Amino acid sequence: MSVEAGHAAHPPVAHQSSRVDARTLGMFLFIASEVMLFGSFFTAYFFVRVVNHQPWPPSPFHLPVFVAFVNTCILVTSSFTMHWALQSIKRGNRAGMQAGLTLTFLMGVTFLLTQLLEYARIGFTPHDQAFGTIFFCLTGLHGAHVFVGLTILAAMTTRAFRGHFSPEAHNGVEIGGIYWHFVDVMWIVVFTTVYIL
Amino acid sequence: MIGIQYVVTTIFFFLAAGLLAMLMRAELARPGMQFVGNQVFNELFSVHAALMIFLFIIPAFAGLGNFVIPLMIGAPDMAFPRLNALSFWLLPMAGLMMLSSFFVPGFGCGWTGYAPLCSTHQELGAVFFNMGVQWAGASSIMTALNFLVTIITMRAPGMTFWRMPLLVWANFTTSLLVVIATPFIAGSQFMTMFDHVMHTNFFNYEAHGYVLGYQHIFWFYSHPAVYIMMLPGFGIASEVISTFARKPIFGYRLMALSLMAILVLGFSVWAHHMFVSGMAPWLRVPMMVTSVVIAVPTGIKVFSWLATLWEGKLSFRTPMLFALGFVSMFVIGGLSGIYLAAVPIDIDVSDTYFVVAHIHYVLFGGSLFTIFAGIYYWFPKMTGRMYNEQLGKLHFWLTFIGFNATFFPMHYLGIQGMPRRVSDYAPRFADLNFFISIASFFLGASTLVFLYNMIVSWARGEPAPANPWRAMTIEWQVSSPPPVFNFDEVPQVVGGPYEYGVPGARHAVFGDRVAEEEEVRSR
Numbered sequence: 001m002s003v004e005a006g007h008a009a010h011p012p013v014a015h016q017s018s019r020v021d022a023r024t025l026g027m028f029l030f031i032a033s034e035v036m037l038f039g040s041f042f043t044a045y046f047f048v049r050v051v052n053h054q055p056w057p058p059s060p061f062h063l064p065v066f067v068a069f070v071n072t073c074i075l076v077t078s079s080f081t082m083h084w085a086l087q088s089i090k091r092g093n094r095a096g097m098q099a100g101l102t103l104t105f106l107m108g109v110t111f112l113l114t115q116l117l118e119y120a121r122i123g124f125t126p127h128d129q130a131f132g133t134i135f136f137c138l139t140g141l142h143g144a145h146v147f148v149g150l151t152i153l154a155a156m157t158t159r160a161f162r163g164h165f166s167p168e169a170h171n172g173v174e175i176g177g178i179y180w181h182f183v184d185v186m187w188i189v190v191f192t193t194v195y196i197l
Numbered sequence: 198m199i200g201i202q203y204v205v206t207t208i209f210f211f212l213a214a215g216l217l218a219m220l221m222r223a224e225l226a227r228p229g230m231q232f233v234g235n236q237v238f239n240e241l242f243s244v245h246a247a248l249m250i251f252l253f254i255i256p257a258f259a260g261l262g263n264f265v266i267p268l269m270i271g272a273p274d275m276a277f278p279r280l281n282a283l284s285f286w287l288l289p290m291a292g293l294m295m296l297s298s299f300f301v302p303g304f305g306c307g308w309t310g311y312a313p314l315c316s317t318h319q320e321l322g323a324v325f326f327n328m329g330v331q332w333a334g335a336s337s338i339m340t341a342l343n344f345l346v347t348i349i350t351m352r353a354p355g356m357t358f359w360r361m362p363l364l365v366w367a368n369f370t371t372s373l374l375v376v377i378a379t380p381f382i383a384g385s386q387f388m389t390m391f392d393h394v395m396h397t398n399f400f401n402y403e404a405h406g407y408v409l410g411y412q413h414i415f416w417f418y419s420h421p422a423v424y425i426m427m428l429p430g431f432g433i434a435s436e437v438i439s440t441f442a443r444k445p446i447f448g449y450r451l452m453a454l455s456l457m458a459i460l461v462l463g464f465s466v467w468a469h470h471m472f473v474s475g476m477a478p479w480l481r482v483p484m485m486v487t488s489v490v491i492a493v494p495t496g497i498k499v500f501s502w503l504a505t506l507w508e509g510k511l512s513f514r515t516p517m518l519f520a521l522g523f524v525s526m527f528v529i530g531g532l533s534g535i536y537l538a539a540v541p542i543d544i545d546v547s548d549t550y551f552v553v554a555h556i557h558y559v560l561f562g563g564s565l566f567t568i569f570a571g572i573y574y575w576f577p578k579m580t581g582r583m584y585n586e587q588l589g590k591l592h593f594w595l596t597f598i599g600f601n602a603t604f605f606p607m608h609y610l611g612i613q614g615m616p617r618r619v620s621d622y623a624p625r626f627a628d629l630n631f632f633i634s635i636a637s638f639f640l641g642a643s644t645l646v647f648l649y650n651m652i653v654s655w656a657r658g659e660p661a662p663a664n665p666w667r668a669m670t671i672e673w674q675v676s677s678p679p680p681v682f683n684f685d686e687v688p689q690v691v692g693g694p695y696e697y698g699v700p701g702a703r704h705a706v707f708g709d710r711v712a713e714e715e716e717v718r719s720r
Contacts, residue, residue, distance in 0.1 A: 012682055014272050017352035022276045025349060029342045033376045040384025040414050044399055047407035054405050126397045130406040133397040137388075 027175045031182045034145070038186060041138050045193065048130040056197075058131050061124045068195050071114045072187065075146075078107035079184040082177050085160075092167045094160075101157040101173075104180065108150045115143055135194060142183070142190050149183045152176045199275075199285050201579055203260025204572065206285075207253050210292050212644070214248035217241050219641050226634035228624050238620035239305030240322065244295055246308035247326060250426065251333040252292045254564045258429035259284075259340045261571045262368045264579060266344060268672035269362050271353025271690065271705065273682040276346040284339035291332035298322035298329075307618060309419070310385075312400035312411035316392035327390040334379050334386075337425075341375035344368050353671070353705070355690035360704075362670045362694040363452055367432025370456040374421045374428070374463065381418035385411060409476055416467035424463045426560060428456055430567030431498055434520045437570050438502050440668040441517035442509030445695040448501045455494035462491045469538055473547045481540050488538035495531060499524060514666075515589030519570035522597050526562025530555060533608065548618070551611025557604045569596070569647070576651070577665050581678040582658030588650040592643060599640030606633055669704040670694050 018025075048054055057063050085100025119136070126136040156176045159165065165173055221241050224232050233241065263281065267274055275281045298304040304322030306315035310330075315323050348369050352361075361369075388399040389411065398404035400411050439446045446452060468476060468484040502524050511517070533555040536542045546552065569592075576584050606629050611617075615626045622630065664673040671688050672679070688705040696702030 012273050012684075012687075014274075014351040015354050015687055016350060017354075017356065018350045020350060022346050022350045026277065026342055026346045029345055029376055033338050033342070033380045036377055037380035037384055040381045040417075041388075043381075043414055043417075044384075044388060044407070044410055047410040047413070048405065052405055052407050058405075126391075126395060127404075129404045130398045130401070133391070133399055133404075133406070137391065137397065137399075 200264025530558030577661030595643035602636035
């Protein structure tokens with residue numbers, strides 16, 4: 001068996017032993033591991049806030065709940081535009097997909113910029129008690145995921161404008177979309193636990 | 198092919214970590230300080246454990262699985278070949294990261310990296326360890342994801358879940374564990390690293406951080422990690438024992454289900470590593486109970502192997518010797534595990550050589566023996582050549598004797614109260630330590646036989662037939678080594694994988710044979 005042959009030929013099509021698409025399943029498993037990564041940080045949150053009985057936020061700090069709420073609304077809306085993009089291409093509506101993806105991308109960028117502004121003006125740092133650490137690490141971990149989601153979205157949007165995807169082949173939109181919905185749902189959990197409760 | 202790259206790379210790190218262990222034993226041969234200082238000794242045992250766990254045992258199983266699983270389920274390759282290559286190439290990075298921690302002010306707080314010792318009070322080397330774990334962890338999550346998708350979506354026609362070989366079952370369960378648990382060690386390493394580098398306060402008591410939180414998060418991964426390091430070995434043992442006993446596996450379904458039971462229970466026992474840490478006392482007894490309960494599914498597996506051997510027609514080839522060595526040594530490690538799960542005994546022998554003996558009976562006598570069994574068993578399939586049987590047997594007996602001579606006396610030392618992780622000890626432990634050091638050099642030398650055998654056989658061994666062991670699973674029904682994409686024609690699975698001694702039984706058939714079988718059946 002030569003290595004050259006391995007590069008020249010494509011693998012034969014494997015027998016499909018499940019109704020689930022391999023790439024979709026891969027994304028779901030990846031998300032499962034991401035949920036656990038967030039879980040480890042939520043565990044740290046639990047220890048500081050519940051086990052150590054820390055006031056949240058400890059005075060003199062304040063959390064900008066209203067700004068964060070508006071930001072949440074933006075991110076939730078972007079999930080709907082994402083869904084709209086997918087449904088559009090399923091029906092062959094290319095313009096709808098392009099508009100949906102572009103809007104989603106812009107709203108994601110808005111979310112991330114707002115978050116950065118919030119960091120700059122919030123009045124405490126990651127060194128300010130365990131509270132500051134947990135706040136910045138939970139929201140920052142999520143922000144990193146938004147960034148990754150935006151990278152995927154940028155690739156998807158570019159492809160959409162280059163004429164990729166069709167009603168038959170829209171895996172790229174669907175799987176990237178699943179990740180974006182995950183980022184969105186995760187934010188709702190972070191927002192609820194860090195800002196509201 | 199990535200599977201072979203994996204195995205070769207991990208053996209390199211195995212040798213490196215083994216050499217570190219021998220340096221430790223050289224220091225410990227006599228009381229007092231001989232060769233290395235305290236800090237270097239700390240670095241030696243920390244990096245030894247980190248390499249053995251993250252760069253040898255876990256990826257060695259991943260490598261064997263990488264080669265064998267697609268073949269066993271009748272798939273041309275893994276589901277995501279590029280991801281597979283990426284997860285391989287992250288490994289050397291992780292290993293070099295950990296080895297290079299010797300060149301900076303080093304990593305000497307033990308492979309568990311407890312905070313705050315390893316976060317705010319450590320040198321740069323600890324960050325090297327943090328990063329190394331991230332690379333190795335990302336690699337193992339990607340491999341696990343790849344295994345799961347491959348096993349779920351790429352099985353050959355007729356390969357139902359209940360017809361899968363137990364190695365595939367074992368890797369399926371292990372991969373679930375990896376996907377669920379490994380992110381927790383990633384989280385814990387991020388936190389200690391942030392505490393160290395950015396002066397955050399996750400585990401800083403003065404700033405209201407929760408110090409014990411590190412241990413909870415770490416062990417929530419690292420106890421399941423024990424099963425990540427053992428379940429694939431269970432799978433290899435099942436393959437080897439069934440093949441060389443020429444008998445169907447006893448209790449096939451229960452073997453698979455007990456893997457699942459270990460998976461679920463494995464998540465509920467982590468705090469038995471923390472009985473002396475000062476955690477909430479009410480957690481102790483529940484953790485003790487769940488820990489002891491794990492002995493039930495594990496016991497099911499041990500008794501099933503014994504029942505498989507019972508009245509079998511045993512042939513003691515090298516893989517079989519290692520598999521039998523594994524079963525017997527693992528029972529010893531499992532029994533000392535039950536002692537350690539009991540709160541009063543654990544408090545007494547905590548941080549002594551008893552724990553060192555236990556972990557080496559489980560990971561050396563358990564995992565490493567099955568890795569050797571797996572390497573010898575699939576060596577003909579991987580390389581297309583036979584290894585030297587006499588040298589293989591010699592390697593087994595040297596390893597088996599060296600291993601027991603090295604680690605068995607440690608039980609006694611531990612009960613006598615010799616603490617682990619120290620470079621000096623009381624003179625009354627001197628004789629036994631001298632014996633252990635000599636035995637460990639003997640054990641180290643036995644690896645040379647293995648290396649010589651592997652290298653020379655790979656270059657000049659006899660060409661291997663397709664099925665030297667007369668095994669039934671699909672990987673043995675193709676040429677040795679297999680075609681580029683594993684199969685020239687897709688196999689059709691028609692029965693269970695271990696129907697040895699059942700007249701006319703077949704696991705899988707190919708191409709023209711499928712039509713013949715259909716004809717026979719219709720008559």
